[in-house]
Amino acid sequence: MNKILIVGGGYAGLYTARGLERQLGDSEAEIIIVDPLPYMTYLPFLPEVAAGSIEPRHVVVPLRRHLSRTRIIQAKVTGIEHASKVATIQPEVGEAFTLDYDVLVMTAGSVSRTFPIPGVADEAIGMKTIEEAAAVRDRLIANFAKAAALPEGPERDRLLTVTVVGGGFAGIETVAELRDFATHLLSRFREIRFEEVSFHLVEAMGRIMPEVSAETADWVVEDLRKRGVDVHLETQLQSAVDGVCELSTGDRFASDLIIWTAGVMANPVVRATDLPLDERGRVTALATLQVARDGVVVPDAWTAGDVSAVPDKSKTPGPGGFAVPNAQHAVREAKLLAKNIVAVLRGEAPREYIHDNQGAVAGLGLWNGVFQKGKFAIKGPIAWLMHRGYHGLAMPMWERKWRVFGDWWSQFWLGRDIAELSEREQPRLAFETYASRPKPKVEVEA
Template identity: 50%
Template sequence: MTRTRVLILGGGYVGLYTALTLKRKARGAVDITLIDRRPYMTYAPFLPEAGAGSIEARHAVVPLRRTLKGVRVLQGKVTGISHASRKVTATTDLGEDLNLEYDELVVALGSVSRTLPIPGLADFAIGFKFVEEAAAVRNRILGRIARAATTSDPALRKRLLTFVFVGGGFAGIEAFAETEDMAKAALRYYPELSPSDLSFIMVEAAPRILPEMGPDMGDYTKHELETRGMRVLLETRLESCVDGRIELSNGESFEADTVVWTAGVRPAPVLAESDLPLGPRGHMSSSPTLQVVDLEGRIVPGVWAAGDCAQVPNLVKGEGDWCAPSAQHAVRQARHLGANIAAHLAGAELKEYKHKHLGMVASLGLNKGVAVTMGLKLRGWPAWVMHRTYHLAQIPTVNRKLRVTLDWTIALLFRRDMVSLGRVEVPRRAFEEAARG
């Protein structure tokens, strides 16, 4: 029997769960290939905890080859999509070109950081979308604290201990709050410093933070953060950060050694260079069955899309025209997509995706959080517990659930590890110095 070649672009939520579902439901009828630049799926909701040292960074990712047994997993960057010829081109990190053919294509490339042409941004700032970035931010903050404790220059100390986060959405607020919580905890080992020396500044262009949770929860979160000594600057834009010289639209100017950019995302750029139809914002347009449609709403045979790179109609009344780009929708869309591809190959009827959003949860540091779920609004410790419970249930594989649970259990018995491994980013420096004599 001829197997259908299914090619999945992207190893995030959609790619991983689509492959798992399709493998189970179309057993023996498909050859599945998945390609992603990274060999793991990043569970983004745990990045702030990984950045704060509450869990090990490697426990916030799920290895693709170990999880997707029976699926061909390739590591490379997708560089071109030609649906007319049913071919995808990609490049490995070693510079080798890959040419992949398919019968059915799943576009699950997700999104990349949406940056702006701000002077100094590309050279000085760091993102917070992948686990390596979260680990780097952790190392940066702890390393700057250690350096600040050893300098006698007050201006340098102030620069080292000033941390600017840009973007007040979920990713930005959680990273902002979790890392500040970690930084204050680290000060117990530095008697030379006090909490008042730390300067955590959030810059948000919109009139409020956490807009998805509504104005009252956004106002509560802002108040809680400011009570902790953090600054939240609304309706303010970063205009320059050349060499750490911060220029804001409100006229403020100061020195900072760390800028973390979390101001939104955009669809993977390679989509714009493909022959697939795109919506006005650069997303793939999907039907309720998660098949790609053209500008006239006609099904494009052989192409499916979901997650952050796709606009999926929201069939639940009162929730907007499109499904929100959340992990909750992405996981459920992926399972639905895998089942629909299996049904399509078997000649069965396809089902429309419809899911009422259960709510949103956000962590603001240890024992602190906010949540809006099923009309119920929670704050403080109950919201923090809900955040951990929900995401522990959602992270794939029993292996990762147990490892994260173990991290949390150890944290109850011992204080967080405050060691900075910043030099792991330059592993040859010590050897080069020794070789030069």
Template identity: 50%
Template sequence: MVSQATMPRRGTEVNHKAKHVLIVGGGYVGLYTGLRLQRALRRELRSGSVQITIIDPQSYMTYQPFLPEAAAGNLSPRHVVTPLRRVLPRVRILNGKVTKVHHGARSVTFQPLVGPSQELEYDVIVMAAGSVSRTLPIPGLADAAIGFKSVGEAIALRNRVLGMLDRADATEDERVRRRALTFVVVGAGFAGVEALAELEDMARDAVRYYDSIEEKDLRWVLVEASDRILPEVGPEMGRWTLEELRERGIDVKMQTLLRSCEGGLVKLSDGDEFESATIVWTAGVKANPVVNAGDLPLDERGRVMTTAQLTVAGVTGAFAAGDVAGVPDVTNPGKYCAPNAQHAVRQAKVLAGNVVRHLSGRPLLTYRHKYAGSVAGLGLHKGVANVYGIKLHGLPAWFMHRTYHLSRVPTLNRKVRVMADWTLALFFKRETVSLGEIETPREEFRAAAATV
């Protein structure tokens, strides 16, 4: 068994007696927990009596509420991510996945991006692996659809939408045009509504540069299984959002299911059938599959069973928070905290403090939150908000949406860069260029080499 003590950071002295805190996941909870532990344990980290490791496939944290704006070209993709190594200089970052948790033995199986797996020991583990898209066994979904949880998906979707405009403009085949100019989003939560609204807004700007395409040629379809959209902002604001989307010509189908989408042929439960070259799946999330590969207890929804102190129920030396954890909502007995960024950031603050308290043998604190409300962007200068009971829509809500999320973006560096993007957008039109070739950068070279 290989101990983390055999893998020291550059410039640090190996200490085989160091307490090792292992954080699985570098998202909201992982990054913010690492930041707070780095500050609270700075003396211990300098002396080598404590070591902290974060394991994540990516070397950055993605601020997901800004993905719609990145997809629409309002923000640079690099400004919605935070490099872990830069902001966590005293934390060891390992890129790869945890494939199994052996908490009884205080170790995990770590699979790096390249090379054989390793067994890493720890004293305290923090499960912060987040969530993945919750999909259903729908024919054609895996081949025809794309998710909206990563910066890669957001930029690929942006390139896809703009690329479809190029495709439609270059052909006179009406079937090809209709298929290219029909865009479908499944799921009317925050991710689905914001992604659709921002991309529709961008596409409406872009068609001005195409002689053969008009706004009325674009078809946007939002498919939702329930009878409400944006339930997080309340029924009144949800109804206003529905009216706003329909006024923009978006076809919102409530209480409707996606039956199949094989080959891009969309079949809905209301009997509607049509072809689409762009299908986006945002119908919910589920805990990262790593929770199923180990000995930590799970709840009925497949999340790590967690206490109000953010410890894993029934064991010691294990903590969990965020989408991967079933955290009881002590302000609403019998309910659980929603899987969103607001809870993840707040939970990370309490979790980091409780890890420090655990290491020093002090009593742990309970995670208790006061609901602040919800905000959503619906394109440039359009939004909806319900904050502390104050309900807004249009420009004021859009401004509140941006202000709130700017305050939550980690590090001053990223706040300034985001502000710079927004400021430039006041004076210059956004770029509406598809760079789809970046997804297959070797195709042209491969074709040239094949002729030699």
């Protein structure tokens, strides 16, 4: 029996494991996933979670529920020696241990890529995890409540200022969804005027959303500006110390909510392995998804998703000729990856990954979106419906699809849920505040 170790339970890891479960018999392989999280997150829905359109738990897929034959180890991989086929595993509780394997699948995904800008590490929050998206939603609502109780002034302005750094799809969808949500909140917080709420989008390049045409990108910029978003192009964030944003243009403003979406990088776990990496820290691979060193296959090692440098052989290849780090590539690579692993185990030849681009679609708030494929573009409500239709059906597992569609259906009739639960980050605070404690002992003199 082959022991297949999958490092990472995101898109690529989940779909690879499901494919292997379906194609390999019980006696053919033991499948193991190691990930510190017990679920996969559908990242394209994070902006809608932050905007209160989807319940946070509904955009994650519990691995133990949907992988019936795969062994789930909730822990970190701290090292891999593929030459001897041994991985070092560090659980959250207890001592580290080693795990032998026969086939390695590296699908550890990506993390937020930041730069050493003063204050960013201390003040900003990403939009890469479900926890971050839920926290952004709670922070925005809580800030409205705090500001509503304050007189006009610097502190009120700071609470009502949101800054998003990064003009890619994640940044654009985040700022558009939050702007739309903030406008909705004004109907519940009548003490706050539209003009008091400030949104800033900071992008270092001269345009946004490189996946769409310049004309479409310009339309999105104008749409955001009409809705009250200050779009700063060809501008860099130079400091965020104490929540005060200083831009390369000289602009300076205080912002209580700073969201970083300016790119991703391969999960640093790959640096603790003997696998070949490119200059960006990604595992180098062939189009067959086999790990390769200088074009030569590394036996029994496979990779897919954001952590890998997979050649893009489509008609419109990504930057540098590699597949870009997004969900569309990760899911499709993983489905082929499972088939290729089975093929090699059975003495057959693997197939190359050739991506058929289905276009790019983004949601820009309720009833507003944009879609582009080639030179064909759609803007407005129809594109928004296409966005929800595509991603709703792309959400893994039917029970999760139904939960997401149920959220949208409920919202259509009942409106957004604006209850914020930021106190859950300190769940014992109320209990500790009022809990009785033993009185200090009084020593009696003899």
